[in-house]
Amino acid sequence: MTQHFWVAGTDTDVGKTVVTGCFLRYFQKKGRKAVPYKPVQTGVTPGHSNASSSDTSYYQYVSAAPLVEDHLNTYSFKEPASPHYAAMLEGAEVSKEKILSHIELLKNNYDYVICEGAGGLYVPLTENEFFLDLIEQSKLPVVLVTRTALGTINHTLLSLEALKQRNIPAAGIVFNRYQGTALENSNIETIRRYANLPVLIISELKNISEPEIPGVAGEQFFERLMLL
Numbered sequence: 222m223t224q225h226f227w228v229a230g231t232d233t234d235v236g237k238t239v240v241t242g243c244f245l246r247y248f249q250k251k252g253r254k255a256v257p258y259k260p261v262q263t264g265v266t267p268g269h270s271n272a273s274s275s276d277t278s279y280y281q282y283v284s285a286a287p288l289v290e291d292h293l294n295t296y297s298f299k300e301p302a303s304p305h306y307a308a309m310l311e312g313a314e315v316s317k318e319k320i321l322s323h324i325e326l327l328k329n330n331y332d333y334v335i336c337e338g339a340g341g342l343y344v345p346l347t348e349n350e351f352f353l354d355l356i357e358q359s360k361l362p363v364v365l366v367t368r369t370a371l372g373t374i375n376h377t378l379l380s381l382e383a384l385k386q387r388n389i390p391a392a393g394i395v396f397n398r399y400q401g402t403a404l405e406n407s408n409i410e411t412i413r414r415y416a417n418l419p420v421l422i423i424s425e426l427k428n429i430s431e432p433e434i435p436g437v438a439g440e441q442f443f444e445r446l447m448l449l
């Protein structure tokens with residue numbers, strides 16, 4: 222039974238944080254203890270904390286109850302770049318082991334731990350490790366967030382292939398920012414044909430400060446996810 226997982230993406234800016242916010246609120250509504258965790262965030266200006274200043278600020282902003290700040294993040298860097306480069310500019314290095322032990326701590330304290338990746342799967346974490354290496358060693362499954370627009374078939378199938386090669390279970394696909402066009406419908410259908418996975422579709426939201434999962438679809442998605 223899976224209750225802890227990664228929200229990884231096909232790319233940066235696909236909506237991992239917004240989807241993490243949706244999941245957090247979904248579990249909280251069910252009265253469960255859930256925590257979002259962003260191991261490495263970049264592009265963070267110290268002292269600034271509004272909903273859009275960092276992923277962890279957004280978590281706090283959308284959470285139904287205050288979250289324990291120390292549980293949400295391990296590394297924050299100023300440069301909006303990949304973790305290894307942003308860390309290098311500050312003379313730091315990311316430790317995979319430190320992140321893995323934080324995940325263990327969270328697993329012992331929460332019903333649901335939602336770990337958010339950085340960028341896509343092959344984003345460098347350190348000089349010689351990728352984010353995918355961290356995901357693999359965490360032994361947690363992945364919910365893949367992807368776009369609905371042109372280009373998504375290639376990005377989504379490549380990402381699923383990368384997970385498969387490492388034997389990392391793909392728990393489901395979230396198509397984010399759906400606008401209801403014929404092209405998007407065709408993209409989603411094509412991906413479903415190749416990947417027999419639970420799918421959740423999240424529309425383009427008017428108000429991202431109250432991210433919600435569509436009711437019945439959400440229930441079905443998580444029922445299948447938890448069966449893994």
Ligand SMILES: Nc1ncnc2c1ncn2[C@@H]1O[C@H](COP(=O)(O)OP(=O)(O)OP(=O)(O)O)[C@@H](O)[C@H]1O
Pocket residue numbers: 230232233234235236237238239240276338339340397398399423424425426427429
């Ligand atoms: N469903 C949605 N509806 C409307 N706007 C969205 C939606 N999902 C994401 N966005 C917007 O797209 C932008 C990128 O989203 P988000 O920060 O969640 O991406 P990300 O994948 O977490 O990026 P990163 O790799 O930096 O962590 C944000 O401005 C967010 O508000």
Ligand SMILES: [Mg+2]
Pocket residue numbers: 237238239276337
């Ligand atoms: Mg994010």
